[in-house]
Amino acid sequence: MTTLKIRELKAKRTKLGVDARALMEAAMGASRSMTGEEEKQFDALMDERDKTDAMIGRAEKLLDDERDGLDDVPDDKREDAATKAFRSYLVNGRGALSEQQVRALNAGHDPEGGFLAAPKEFVQKLLQKVDDDLPLRRLATVQQLNQAESLGVPTLEADLNDAEWTSEVGTGSQDDALRFGERDLSPNPLAKRVKISRKLLRVAVMSPEAIVRDRMAYKFGVTQEKAYMTGDGNKKPLGLFVASTDGISTNRDVSTGLATGFTGDGLIDAKYALKGQYWRKAQWLFHRNAVRDIRKLKDGQQQYLWQAGLAGGAPDTILDLPYMVSEYVPNTFTTGQYVGMLADYSYYWVVDALQFEIQRLVELYAETNQVGFIGRMESDGMPVLEEAFVRLKTA
Numbered sequence: 001m002t003t004l005k006i007r008e009l010k011a012k013r014t015k016l017g018v019d020a021r022a023l024m025e026a027a028m029g030a031s032r033s034m035t036g037e038e039e040k041q042f043d044a045l046m047d048e049r050d051k052t053d054a055m056i057g058r059a060e061k062l063l064d065d066e067r068d069g070l071d072d073v074p075d076d077k078r079e080d081a082a083t084k085a086f087r088s089y090l091v092n093g094r095g096a097l098s099e100q101q102v103r104a105l106n107a108g109h110d111p112e113g114g115f116l117a118a119p120k121e122f123v124q125k126l127l128q129k130v131d132d133d134l135p136l137r138r139l140a141t142v143q144q145l146n147q148a149e150s151l152g153v154p155t156l157e158a159d160l161n162d163a164e165w166t167s168e169v170g171t172g173s174q175d176d177a178l179r180f181g182e183r184d185l186s187p188n189p190l191a192k193r194v195k196i197s198r199k200l201l202r203v204a205v206m207s208p209e210a211i212v213r214d215r216m217a218y219k220f221g222v223t224q225e226k227a228y229m230t231g232d233g234n235k236k237p238l239g240l241f242v243a244s245t246d247g248i249s250t251n252r253d254v255s256t257g258l259a260t261g262f263t264g265d266g267l268i269d270a271k272y273a274l275k276g277q278y279w280r281k282a283q284w285l286f287h288r289n290a291v292r293d294i295r296k297l298k299d300g301q302q303q304y305l306w307q308a309g310l311a312g313g314a315p316d317t318i319l320d321l322p323y324m325v326s327e328y329v330p331n332t333f334t335t336g337q338y339v340g341m342l343a344d345y346s347y348y349w350v351v352d353a354l355q356f357e358i359q360r361l362v363e364l365y366a367e368t369n370q371v372g373f374i375g376r377m378e379s380d381g382m383p384v385l386e387e388a389f390v391r392l393k394t395a
Contacts, residue, residue: 009056016049083119083209086358090208090373091201093360122209123356123377129217134225135324136240139283139345140381144352145187187353187378188235192219193361195370212358216375228348228381229328237381240285240348241330241338241391247383253393259335260394261293264305270342271319273390278344284323285341287331294318333394340392347388353378 023042027034034042118126130137194215201208224237231239238247254270257263274282286294297305306318316323321342330338361372383389 006056006059009052009059013049013052013056016045016052020045020049083121086119086122087207087209089360090212090358093362118356118358122213126213126217126220126356127352129214130221130224134221134228135326136225136228136285136345136348137350139281139324140228140348140350141346142350142352143185185349185351185380185382187351187380188237189376189378190220190223190236191374191376192216192223193372193374194219195365195368195372198369198371201371212373216373220375220377224379224381225326226328228350229326230330231381233382237350237379238383240341240343240383240389248386248389248391252386252389253338253391255395256339256392258395260333262290262297262339262392264297264299266392267294267319270340270390270392271321274342275387278388279321281344281346282321282342283345284318284321285329285343285345286323286325287327287329287339288325289331289333290329290340291323291325293333335394337394338391339394341389342392343389347383347385348381349384350379350381 020042023034023038023045027038127142194212196211196215200211227237227239229239230241231237232242233239233244233246238244240248242248243250243253252273254273255266257266257269295304295306299305329340333339357376359374359376361374365372
């Protein structure tokens with residue numbers, strides 16, 4: 001019996017107790033004894049509650065019997081069988097697993113290729129760490145697919161005309177301008193390899209899955225961030241700084257005012273090219289070199305145009321809007337190059353397939369006493385509403 005079913009039984013037990021208590025309190029509130037019918041209902045509810053309680057006890061005992069003690073884990077940190085099996089696999093390899101544990105971690109579509117599916121908790125923590133490390137992904141809308149192979153994103157290609165003033169019984173003229181399109185987000189395979197000392201896996205204070213997860217998060221994070229910025233959309237995410245009719249077209253480009261940098265007028269033009277409805281969540285996005293150059297802009301009296309946010313907790317801003325920095329924003333300051341953006345990034349959608357696979361490599365790095373791990377996941381991303389984005393391009 002699964003832990004989900006046990007939780008359902010516990011919820012049922014709680015409800016039965018609440019219903020029985022309500023019968024008793026209704027009689028006590030009226031300063032009377034329960035009627036014969038009420039006593040019959042009360043006894044039936046309590047009998048059912050006792051049966052449910054006994055079923056929960058038996059189910060929990062069966063679940064405990066299925067757990068394998070692969071490591072000396074304290075009682076207050078007991079984990080499910082899949083997590084324990086996964087830890088044993090990372091440290092000792094597939095040979096240390098029982099047949100039941102291999103089935104629990106079997107990726108299904110590649111049972112002979114050495115890949116095992118990582119437990120859901122491992123995947124969620126890995127993705128959470130990636131979210132924390134990547135500024136764009138943290139602001140994007142992230143969807144997770146369990147079954148579907150793709151996610152269709154409905155887009156408004158052409159809007160209706162404005163409403164019309166009419167008479168009390170009039171309905172206005174027919175309008176056929178509304179058009180919807182759809183862009184598909186299809187998670188694409190992504191693989192990365194890390195190497196870790198065998199001794200570190202055995203004796204480190206951190207759990208082995210935490211070590212592998214942190215290294216994988218860094219590797220996958222860097223790759224995804226690059227794709228979110230400059231991916232061409234071919235078997236990978238469609239980046240913000242790639243002109244495309246499927247994402248952000250050249251209609252959303254605004255000149256910086258210089259071929260080799262920025263002008264104050266160019267930044268002002270960019271801000272006001274974005275509708276005010278998006279300003280509440282909008283942020284600038286630059287490479288650190290671009291922020292350096294913007295901070296050096298001066299007025300006619302040689303005063304810097306933008307100052308750091310000096311109030312407690314106030315972020316630095318450019319034209320009253322916050323900015324973020326990514327190493328993977330283009331920063332080539334020559335004619336006709338993309339060098340920045342202003343946008344509400346919740347309109348950049350990321351789709352992850354939750355299944356994450358790990359392959360353990362031993363012999364390949366035996367001479368250096370290391371173990372290699374190949375991680376495989378599937379992900380995609382793209383802008384879904386281009387008017388929420390303004391892209392800065394050198395003159």
